Amino acid sequence: MPEFELHFSPLSTEENATFKLLELPLELVSLVESSLEKSETIDLTDPQSLVIKGDPTEDAVLCTRNKTYSIRAVNLSNTLLVALDFADDAVVIRDQVNEILELAPAVPKISKLVALLRGREYDETNEDDDEEDTDDSTRYTYTQARQDIQASDAELDQCLKQKRILIIKDELRPISLPYLNTILELILTVLISDSLPHSACPIEKLTSALAGEHGVSPTVSRQILKWLGSISSDRAKWKMDVVEVVKELGLGILREYPRSAPEPVGKEAFLDRWKERVGDTFVEKVELKLLAGNFLETNSGIRQLESLTYFPASALPTDPAARFSDLFLTRTKWKVDDMTPFLSDIAVNNKERDKLLLKYCRAVNEAGVVSYTARAQYNG
CATH class of the missing domain: 1.10.10 (Arc Repressor Mutant, subunit A)
Structure with a gap:
């Protein structure tokens, strides 16, 4: 058996607790391995890169191109040594590790974005905004959101779609929902009046009609079409x-x-x-x-x-304990089918949703009908 001399690095005191071990789920192992096969260096601009997000007031998350993971520290029963092979017969110890970081799929943290954009709604009074240059210190941009918001790029884009948030010259602007409904009614009107097929509608003809006859900016209407349908590969047709x-x-x-x-x-x-x-x-x-x-x-x-x-559900707290508290303040008893739609945005899957129900609810079976009531107290 080979023998090695152990030495402590002169930097071991300065570097104490600076090394972290991250345990990767299988899907991330595959992602890392495939990236390494393509290149010997890590390109931080590559959408396949792993990015840790969070300001000092937030629990950090790790994001891939399309998924968000929570990061949790777990204590180890045995201490691990971080060592550097210094020579053929010597090993230099750089640090001691007493915990590892575990990753678990997490719901992207979107509430911060909603708060940042409050009061920035876009309606028919703003239709000239995309044609003028503005120097507004209150602007919050898509570029900033990619850096600040604890979500992957794919989840952020999905959020913008679900929350009906426009991108106007990189600025994020939630569209006024009454105005959105007005535009949808106009779209249906144009489809009927111009005999345009809703399954293969010419985009240019539709957006031109909305702009010329109703003053809707093409920048806005094209994003709405993308939210509420699919665009052909040549960007010429819209399928509602x-x-x-x-x-x-x-x-x-x-x-x-x-x-x-x-x-x-x-x-x-x-x-x-x-x-x-x-x-x-x-x-x-x-x-x-x-x-x-x-x-x-x-x-x-x-x-x-x-x-x-x-x-x-979008107006309810994102914290699970607060969410269930609000639900049970609204109703003391919920049927299963009535409650579960109000949990889809705080649980990554049905398994996690069921864990939340078990933690915060008590199931009551009355004549074969299962309902949920609040537990005596919440454990946050």
Whole structure:
């Protein structure tokens, strides 16, 4: 058996606790190995690179091109030595490691972005903004978001789509939701009046009509088309995502009935308005389940009429304990199918969602119907 002399590096005191061991999940091992096969050097501009994000007030996360991982320190039962092979017969010890860093898939932390963009909504009064140069210190850009927001690039782009956030000359601007609904109605009007097929609509013709007849900037309309459909490889045709358009129009009506409203909207009256807004061509796509996670349904009055109020999951806290607290302040008992849509944005998968339900809820089975009530106390 070979023998080595052990030496402590003169830098070992200065470098104490500076080395960290990171345990990679199998999918990241494959990513690293494939990158090393392509190049002997690491290119930080390569979207395959691993990036750690977080300011001093945040728990750090690690991001790949399309996924976010939480980083958790786990103590080791045995100390590991970080050593450098100094010579054929000597090993230099640089540091001692008493913990490793574990990675676990995590929900991207988007709430910070929403807060940064509050009050920056874009509506019809801003239609000239993309044509003028502005020197506004309050601008928050896509470039800044890629650096600051704890999400992968793919998750950030998906967030911009879901939150309806425009990119205007690199600046991020949430579109006013009433204005978005107005534009969607105009799109349907143009499709019908100009006999344009919604499955293969000429983009240039549609955006020109929206700009010339209704003053909608092509920069804005093209992004909306991308949110609510797919663009052909030659960027010439748009295929409408009918379900997404129908859903957004339904949400537009639902937002008129927040919980603070004098009274909710009757379920049947709401469905009738929704069908009228989407038109005869798409009326068969109108289904209340499209809006799951955005409303509360109640029975009220002597005739037990079903009514709806706007209650979006996106407005609830992202911290799980606070999320469940708000849900149970709203209702003391939740049916399984009613609650789960309000958890999809705080759990990476169904397994993690079930863990949250087990931690914060108590299941009650009444005549074969399972409901959730709050546990006596939350363990944050």
